[in-house]
Amino acid sequence: MSHIVAIINQKGGTGKTTTTLNLGAALAYQGYRTLIVDLDPQGHTSIGIGIEPDAIAGSMSDILLVPKKRISEVAMSTYILGLDIAPAHIHLARAAEQVYTRVFREAILADALKDVDYDFVLIDCPPSLGVLTTNSLYACDFIIIPCQISRYSLDGLADLLNTVETVKNVSMEDLFQEDLFRILLTMFDKRNSITNEYILEQLKPYREKTFTTIIMKNEALNQAQIAQKAIFDYEPRCPGSLDHSKLCLEFLEIWRKRNSLPAKRPSLQGYL
Amino acid sequence: MAKKKQFAGKKTKLARLPLTQALTRQAEGEATLSPTPRPSLSLFTQAPLTWDKVSAGHGGPLAGAFLFLVRELADLKLTLQSSPGPAAADPLIYLPDRVPQPPGIMQTLRQARQSLQDLQSLLFHS
Numbered sequence: 001m002s003h004i005v006a007i008i009n010q011k012g013g014t015g016k017t018t019t020t021l022n023l024g025a026a027l028a029y030q031g032y033r034t035l036i037v038d039l040d041p042q043g044h045t046s047i048g049i050g051i052e053p054d055a056i057a058g059s060m061s062d063i064l065l066v067p068k069k070r071i072s073e074v075a076m077s078t079y080i081l082g083l084d085i086a087p088a089h090i091h092l093a094r095a096a097e098q099v100y101t102r103v104f105r106e107a108i109l110a111d112a113l114k115d116v117d118y119d120f121v122l123i124d125c126p127p128s129l130g131v132l133t134t135n136s137l138y139a140c141d142f143i144i145i146p147c148q149i150s151r152y153s154l155d156g157l158a159d160l161l162n163t164v165e166t167v168k169n170v171s172m173e174d175l176f177q178e179d180l181f182r183i184l185l186t187m188f189d190k191r192n193s194i195t196n197e198y199i200l201e202q203l204k205p206y207r208e209k210t211f212t213t214i215i216m217k218n219e220a221l222n223q224a225q226i227a228q229k230a231i232f233d234y235e236p237r238c239p240g241s242l243d244h245s246k247l248c249l250e251f252l253e254i255w256r257k258r259n260s261l262p263a264k265r266p267s268l269q270g271y272l
Numbered sequence: 273m274a275k276k277k278q279f280a281g282k283k284t285k286l287a288r289l290p291l292t293q294a295l296t297r298q299a300e301g302e303a304t305l306s307p308t309p310r311p312s313l314s315l316f317t318q319a320p321l322t323w324d325k326v327s328a329g330h331g332g333p334l335a336g337a338f339l340f341l342v343r344e345l346a347d348l349k350l351t352l353q354s355s356p357g358p359a360a361a362d363p364l365i366y367l368p369d370r371v372p373q374p375p376g377i378m379q380t381l382r383q384a385r386q387s388l389q390d391l392q393s394l395l396f397h398s
Contacts, residue, residue, distance in 0.1 A: 151284060158285035158292075172291035194275055202284055205295035 002035070003255065004113060004121045006140035011156030012127035015146040015186035017044045018221055019247075020124035022240075023144075025049075025230030026248030028083035032119040035075060037109070038088035039136060040126040041096070046087035049078045050228040053089045060088050061095040063112045071112045080230065084118070096131050105131055106167070110139035129163050137167040142258075143181040144251075146215075149188055149199045157183065176209065179258055184247070186215040213246040338377045341384055 007020045020036055027034045038045040039060060043053045053059070058074035063086070075084045099105045113121060123136045137143070145160060147153045164181070165172050175181065183206055188196070203210060218240035224231045231241045286292055326335045 154287075155285040158289045161289060161291065172289070173294070176291060176295070198276075198279055202286055205292050205299060 002113070002116050002118045002121045003142065003259065004123065004140045005142045005144060006123045006125055006136040007144045007146065008125040008133060008136060008160060009145050009147060009153065009156050010127055010129045010133065010160060011148075011153050014127075014148045014153055014156070015184075015215060016040075016127070017048060017124055018225075019144065019146045019184060019186065019215070019244075020122050021045050021048045022221075022231050022244040023248055023251065024083055024120075024122050025080050025232055026244055027120050027122075027252075028080050029232060030248060030252070032082065033117070034083050034120045034122065035071070035116060035118040036083065036085045037071070037113075037121060037123040038085060039092070039109075039123055039132050040088055041090050041093035041132075042126070043088040043090065043092075044225075045124045046085060048225050048228060049080075049083075049085055049230070051076070051078070051085060051087050053087065056087050056089065059092065060086055061091040064092070064095040064099050064108055069112065071116050075116075080233075092132070099131060106134045106138045109135035113139055129159065133163070134167055137164055141180075142255075144184055145181060146184045146186045147203075148186055149192065149196055151199070154199065154202055179254075181209060182251075182254065183210040184213070184215065185210065187217045188214045189217045211247060211250055213243060213250050215240070215243045215247065218243070334377055338381060341381065345384060345387075 007016045007023075009016060017040065024034050024036045036045055036049070037060065043051075046053055046056075056076070060074065062074055063069050063071060071086050075086045077083075078085055099108065102108070104111075109123075123140060125133045125136050143164065145157055147157055161172060161175065164170075164175060168175070168180070170178070170180070183203065185203075190196070216239050218238060220235045220238040221231055221240040224234035224240075227234050231238065231244055235241060323339060325331060326339050329336070
């Protein structure tokens with residue numbers, strides 16, 4: 001059974017796509033078969049891993065629009081061994097509008113993911129709380145919330161927790177105690193000391209639900225997007241690469257504790 | 273420092289979230305994750321209450337119930353005394369100077385229940 005992780009924050013620009021792509025790559029390099037589901041109509045995760053949206057045969061739009069369509073029918077290999085992607089196309093935005101009249105529309109993705117055979121499925125969500133994000137919440141069993149060091153990211157986090165409470169039908173307390181989510185601090189810039197101090201103070205109650213790994217602001221992460229590569233393949237020794245390696249290991253540690261995962265597998269490449 | 277002062281009172285949505293508030297209280301050792309605070313079982317943790325204060329609504333439900341019951345019993349006793357039949361030995365109702373501690377109230381309420389059961393039994397057999 002695949003472990004399905006949604007990477008969500010309805011605020012844009014918090015690092016969802018960068019997190020999805022690099023965590024997915026890191027998991028694949030650790031030997032875990034991983035599928036990235038690009039659920040953002042902008043298709044940046046697909047582009048970021050080297051897929052050209054206009055050159056694909058099938059995409060997540062088909063999953064939404066064609067009943068009984070399986071994820072395996074649109075998933076494609078990436079240049080990283082063990083990492084597949086179900087790509088997105090801009091048509092996904094229109095498809096999301098069209099499913100508003102469908103019965104059980106919030107369960108379309110969960111249904112399509114039923115028979116997938118991966119260790120991990122990472123869902124990159126759009127920056128909104130619409131039907132696509134609701135589908136992700138319905139399908140997932142763990143949530144990563146990338147949170148940029150800004151006030152609006154905190155507001156996004158609050159809105160998201162309210163939405164999760166509704167969609168997952170769990171109380172906030174259960175959401176907290178059942179270990180269903182982690183906050184990931186991204187684009188951290190040590191020079192912004194006043195903002196950093198304020199945001200970290202606000203997040204203090206959620207300390208045990210925050211990854212100890214912090215993704216520091218790193219220009220190489222932007223450059224890797226242009227190169228359409230995971231950070232490990234663009235600049236393996238840069239801070240962004242090391243941060244995402246640490247994130248992967250911490251994520252796996254959490255996962256082992258939650259789900260009694262098998263012991264650590266040998267790394268296929270020497271990056272991690 | 274002047275910049276930080278401008279943050280005062282500016283609450284984020286996250287800070288207003290009930291979960292955040294519960295977690296903050298928990299961190300401060302004031303409460304558990306329960307969203308609604310449980311009522312304190314201790315009614316009289318501060319200075320002893322007078323009966324006047326209990327009459328005015330202070331002292332909590334237990335003290336209020338106690339006073340209500342005592343007054344009802346007093347009224348009942350006066351009614352019985354004014355009715356034809358043998359005169360009661362003691363027409364006066366005594367209250368202690370201060371509202372007793374909860375264990376004392378509970379003990380008194382149990383005695384009152386027993387007395388009412390005895391009274392019911394007497395009336396049934398008379």
